[in-house]
Amino acid sequence: MNDQNPKTIFPIGEQASGEYFTGDVKASYLLTDDSLFQCSIFNVTFEKGARTNWHTHPSGQILLVLDGEGLCQIKGEPVRIMKAGEIILFPPNAEHWHGASPQSRMTHIAINPNTEKGLVEWMQRVTDEEYHNIKVE
Amino acid sequence: MNDQNPKTIFPIGEQASGEYFTGDVKASYLLTDDSLFQCSIFNVTFEKGARTNWHTHPSGQILLVLDGEGLCQIKGEPVRIMKAGEIILFPPNAEHWHGASPQSRMTHIAINPNTEKGLVEWMQRVTDEEYHNIKVE
Numbered sequence: 001m002n003d004q005n006p007k008t009i010f011p012i013g014e015q016a017s018g019e020y021f022t023g024d025v026k027a028s029y030l031l032t033d034d035s036l037f038q039c040s041i042f043n044v045t046f047e048k049g050a051r052t053n054w055h056t057h058p059s060g061q062i063l064l065v066l067d068g069e070g071l072c073q074i075k076g077e078p079v080r081i082m083k084a085g086e087i088i089l090f091p092p093n094a095e096h097w098h099g100a101s102p103q104s105r106m107t108h109i110a111i112n113p114n115t116e117k118g119l120v121e122w123m124q125r126v127t128d129e130e131y132h133n134i135k136v137e
Numbered sequence: 138m139n140d141q142n143p144k145t146i147f148p149i150g151e152q153a154s155g156e157y158f159t160g161d162v163k164a165s166y167l168l169t170d171d172s173l174f175q176c177s178i179f180n181v182t183f184e185k186g187a188r189t190n191w192h193t194h195p196s197g198q199i200l201l202v203l204d205g206e207g208l209c210q211i212k213g214e215p216v217r218i219m220k221a222g223e224i225i226l227f228p229p230n231a232e233h234w235h236g237a238s239p240q241s242r243m244t245h246i247a248i249n250p251n252t253e254k255g256l257v258e259w260m261q262r263v264t265d266e267e268y269h270n271i272k273v274e
Contacts, residue, residue, distance in 0.1 A: 009222050039248070059174070062174060087168060113175060
């Protein structure tokens with residue numbers, strides 16, 4: 001589904017911390033939280049199987065999927081598939097995770113609005129059992 | 138530089154109003170201003186030579202250039218070239234315009250943060266003289 005090398009529009013960036021992510025994740029800040037826009041924007045590339053830990057954002061988060069296919073889940077809801085061209089919304093304080101699918105790399109832009117309320121609260125890892133718990137209809 | 142048909146990740150949308158734009162511009166709302174995120178996001182495609190009118194945003198605007206090459210200008214500053222992979226910032230209330238270059242289609246994501254202060258104030262057209270006034274160094 002993806003090429004050998006990521007198809008990138010924006011800078012790929014640096015390896016993300018293994019403390020908050022499982023697998024191979026690279027992230028690049030496009031806009032660092034600032035007083036002018038109260039907004040953070042980053043470009044994140046997840047290799048197959050890679051994902052965030054569970055986490056929350058005080059003001060929520062908006063994902064714009066640029067390439068590939070991924071998975072995401074809000075606590076208490078089913079795991080859902082997300083594809084290039086989709087926009088995904090995580091409401092303020094909704095516990096959630098996002099990442100690549102097992103079969104595909106995934107790149108998304110992540111927009112955090114209203115960062116004067118804070119950026120992120122990191123939580124526990126997404127286990128393999130949680131990650132693979134997709135309901136096939 | 139571009140294919141015959143726009144290379145799109147996100148929906149192209151509808152023809153934008155000739156009242157606020159010059160030339161062939163299509164825009165699609167990805168996130169309509171809402172009370173949850175106080176943020177609007179749209180995908181805009183400008184054909185060669187097309188551009189916005191001069192305008193301001195009460196909370197500023199962030200452009201993520203997805204494809205092609207465009208032009209933009211903040212009042213009192215030189216016209217600048219913007220290319221796929223660049224992020225362009227217009228501060229709150231800065232009078233500005235943006236569009237395609239004369240030689241290339243251009244697609245960008247436009248993010249308006251803090252929309253509780255308003256979205257946009259439209260002004261006069263960008264004349265051909267203003268549009269073509271690029272300083273070659």
